[in-house]
Amino acid sequence: MNSTRNGCKDVFHAFLVKNATYDSNLEIPCLARETQKPMKLIAFSKAIRSTDFDTWIHFYEDDVAFERIWTTPNKYLPIIKKFRGVITPDFSVYRDMPLVMQQWNIYRSRAIGHWLQENGVTVIPNIRFGDERTYELSCAGIQKHGTIAVGSHGCIKLLSDRNYFVSGLKYVVDRLEPSTLVVYGAAPDKIFAPYREKGIDVLQFDSDFMKSRKAVSA
Numbered sequence: 001m002n003s004t005r006n007g008c009k010d011v012f013h014a015f016l017v018k019n020a021t022y023d024s025n026l027e028i029p030c031l032a033r034e035t036q037k038p039m040k041l042i043a044f045s046k047a048i049r050s051t052d053f054d055t056w057i058h059f060y061e062d063d064v065a066f067e068r069i070w071t072t073p074n075k076y077l078p079i080i081k082k083f084r085g086v087i088t089p090d091f092s093v094y095r096d097m098p099l100v101m102q103q104w105n106i107y108r109s110r111a112i113g114h115w116l117q118e119n120g121v122t123v124i125p126n127i128r129f130g131d132e133r134t135y136e137l138s139c140a141g142i143q144k145h146g147t148i149a150v151g152s153h154g155c156i157k158l159l160s161d162r163n164y165f166v167s168g169l170k171y172v173v174d175r176l177e178p179s180t181l182v183v184y185g186a187a188p189d190k191i192f193a194p195y196r197e198k199g200i201d202v203l204q205f206d207s208d209f210m211k212s213r214k215a216v217s218a
Contacts, residue, residue, distance in 0.1 A: 016073070016115040024140040028107055029114040031125050033143035036085060037180050038124070041205050044069065044089075053082045059089040059126070060151045060184045060207065070108055077119060085122030087149045087182065088113035093138075095130040095164065102134050110141050124149050124182060129168040138168070139175045148178045153185030153207040166191055173200070185210070 020029040040055035045065040047057045057080060059066045069076055069089055080086060089112055091105035106128065113123045126149045129138035142148065150172070155165040173181070173195055180201040183192070187204035196202050206214070 013070070013073075013111065016111040018115075019118060020111075020114045022141070024137060026103060026107070026137065026140070028137065028140035029110040030141040031088075031110060031113045031123060031143070032117055033146035034085075034122060034124050035146050035179060036122060036124070037147060037201065037203060038085065038087075038182060038205075041087070041184065042083075043208060047083060048076065048079055053084070055083060056085045056087060056124070057083050058087040058149075058184060059091075060087075060153060061090075063092050069112060073112065073115065077116075077121075080116065080121060081119070085124060086113075086116055087124045087184075088116075088126045090126050090128055090151055093128045093130045093134055097130070099133055102130050103137060106134065106137055106140070126151070127172050127176075129164075129172070131164055132167070132171075135168050135171040136175075139172055142176055144177050145179055146176075147180040147182065148172070148176060149182035149184065151184045152187065152191075153209065156186065156188070156191065162191075173198075 017029050022028060023030050038056035041058045042050060042055045043061050044057050044059050045061060066089060088109045091108050093102045093105055109126060113125060117123050124147050125142050127138050129135050150169065156162040178200060180203060181195060183202060183204045185207045187202055192202050
């Protein structure tokens with residue numbers, strides 16, 4: 001409301017949620033359902049220099065590599081619009097972060113996703129959760145029976161992390177009933193076979209780390 005006041009600067013990036021509808025008591029922006037299935041993925045930090053536009057941009061990399069999509073989103077919109085689509089930013093939701101920061105990062109991912117959809121970009125929602133405190137919020141604003149994405153890289157190697165990932169993923173799948181589940185990182189049968197058996201199309205993409213290890217061993 002104050003954006004029309006003389007000299008006022010939109011430090012909250014309210015423009016990202018113009019025309020948005022909201023979900024949950026924290027008012028997380030809602031995204032329209034998407035059912036497209038990506039065939040190739042490229043990290044945002046590489047996409048801004050790439051000419052292979054027949055791929056989807058992802059943000060499964062260190063936050064520092066894509067914080068700029070939040071600080072100066074308009075700068076990157078013309079680049080993003082050249083690609084097939086985008087998986088929403090994977091802002092960190094670490095269990096040892098203050099809960100309010102985890103909530104803020106889920107909000108930021110949805111806000112950017114909504115803004116991209118408003119600008120004609122095809123968007124697949126990334127679902128990121130920490131512990132059980134964020135399971136419900138991680139689904140806020142996401143429509144059922146669509147395509148969703150999760151990142152397993154760095155989440156299933158250690159047993160303690162894997163337990164949270166497995167329980168969180170079960171909550172998400174039960175809640176959202178996706179038709180397609182995009183997985184960035186390993187998708188072992190021990191975790192993902194039950195979802196394949198349910199008829200969910202699980203699309204697995206090697207992380208850049210996995211690709212580099214395979215290249216070395218080849």
